[in-house]
Amino acid sequence: MIAKPESNPSHSIRSEPFEGPYVRLRVNVTPGQNGGTPLLRWAPGFRTFTKPRETPRSANLEFGQLRRAKAAVVQDQFFFQLSGSGGHVLERVVARPMHITDGGSATTFWERLRYHPKATRVSLWKGPEELGGYEIDPNEPTFELLHPLIPVEMARSDWMPVAWRSVSAKLAKMVYYADFTTDGNRWHRLVAGTTTTRLAIDLGGMPGKSIQVRILATNGFHTVSAQSCAISIH
Numbered sequence: 558m559i560a561k562p563e564s565n566p567s568h569s570i571r572s573e574p575f576e577g578p579y580v581r582l583r584v585n586v587t588p589g590q591n592g593g594t595p596l597l598r599w600a601p602g603f604r605t606f607t608k609p610r611e612t613p614r615s616a617n618l619e620f621g622q623l624r625r626a627k628a629a630v631v632q633d634q635f636f637f638q639l640s641g642s643g644g645h646v647l648e649r650v651v652a653r654p655m656h657i658t659d660g661g662s663a664t665t666f667w668e669r670l671r672y673h674p675k676a677t678r679v680s681l682w683k684g685p686e687e688l689g690g691y692e693i694d695p696n697e698p699t700f701e702l703l704h705p706l707i708p709v710e711m712a713r714s715d716w717m718p719v720a721w722r723s724v725s726a727k728l729a730k731m732v733y734y735a736d737f738t739t740d741g742n743r744w745h746r747l748v749a750g751t752t753t754t755r756l757a758i759d760l761g762g763m764p765g766k767s768i769q770v771r772i773l774a775t776n777g778f779h780t781v782s783a784q785s786c787a788i789s790i791h
Contacts, residue, residue: 569701569722572781575773577604580780582637583655583667584681586688597681597689601732601750603773604780609650609669633684637668640678647673652681679778691777698774699725700733700754702783705770710789716757717788721772723754734773739765741787760790 583600635652652666666681680690703720711717723731735748735756747770748756760768770785 568706569703570706570783570785572698572700572702572772572774572783574697575604575780575782577606577780578672579605579607579609579669580672580778581605581607581667581669582652582679583665584652585663585665586681587663595688599679599691599777601775602679602778603732603734603775604672605669607669610653635666636682637666637670638680638682638687638690639670639673639676640680641673641675642677644678647676649682674779676778693778694776696725696776697779698731698776698781699723700731700772700774700781700783702772702785705785705788708786708788710791711760713760713763713790715760717760717768717770718755718757719770719772719785720755721783723774725776731774731776734775736771736773737763738769738771739763739767741769744771763790766790 580602581604582602585598585600587596587598589595635654636649637652638649639647641647648670650668650670652668655665655667677693677695678690679693681688700721700723703722704718719735721733725731731752733748733751733754734746735751736744737747737758738744747758758768758770767787767789769787771782772784773780773782775781
């Protein structure tokens with residue numbers, strides 16, 4: 558059965574900045590017809606604690622390196638770029654293919670870059686040419702976790718409801734991720750890239766004797782989170 562939420566709807570946990578030092582970027586690229594402009598479909602970027610993949614030192618080109626060695630830009634190499642105000646390059650990192658879809662006509666690129674709070678634009682480049690990108694919303698997302706808030710005991714046969722709400726009036730769109738932990742140390746992804754604001758967790762499939770839930774919200778770059786108390790499972 559699905560347990561009932563707490564009876565006091567005014568009580569909530571306000572989100573705070575998620576302190577992951579990296580930001581994960583991912584984009585699907587479909588070549589344009591007859592050599593035209595390619596179509597880019599960006600997945601929401603979000604902050605993470607997971608380190609970037611190992612890359613040869615010569616492959617990562619930051620602004621200072623570009624200024625000293627412009628010849629290092631490979632004509633057919635793909636790069637993710639973070640830019641600040643005035644187009645200042647904050648970071649430029651090789652974008653390696655994740656997988657190829659649609660019979661080989663589309664390629665997904667992804668990478669983790671250092672998070673720059675003053676970044677204003679994300680873009681994908683092929684050598685010296687920008688293929689496309691998006692402007693970063695400077696308004697940090699904000700939401701409130703509504704349930705669970707009270708450290709109660711629940712039966713393993715229960716479904717635990719989780720609910721939250723956006724309080725970001727200036728944001729047109731927010732994307733959410735839900736994580737859980739049963740030991741207080743290692744977090745596991747439960748839901749990725751959703752726009753809904755509630756879910757129910759089957760406690761029968763959870764190991765251990767307690768569970769905590771963490772909700773993350775991103776505006777495509779800046780990320781915040783709110784974490785529940787520990788719920789005992791018996």
